[in-house]
Amino acid sequence: MTSSPHPDPDPEPRDTSGLEPGGGVPPGETPPSEGGMSGTGPAHNPPKGWSKGPLALILGLAVLIAAFFLVYALVLLL
Template sequence: MTHISPDPEPERSTGLEPGGGVPPGETPPAESSMPETLPRETHNPTKGWAKAPLTVIIVVAVLIAAFFLAYALVLIL
């Protein structure tokens, strides 16, 4: 696995002080993106919606739709 060092290269960066610091007024070198910065998360995989909350939401939506349908039928008749 290749890894890109986040440390600046003194021979390619202008204005670096000994130790890698940047003097006041100088723009620091850009950060390099590092591959695989975080470990792979396997302990908490997403599984989507649980069955109980999804069932409750569907039942409530059907009851609300049935109420409005019944209300519309009462207004028409």
């Protein structure tokens, strides 16, 4: 048998440490399961979407800039 440079991804169960006969794992061999997300703190539900104030400010600024360039183009044409 030739030696492979890659380890076998599916080793022989007889040669694997920590396994009981039949392939089970004894208690204490694996870490305990996690409790999930139950202890992360109070729930924070941020509002959905943009609030009306910043959105109105951005739209107003965009209209003001568009009006400036429209007036500038009209002045250049005349």
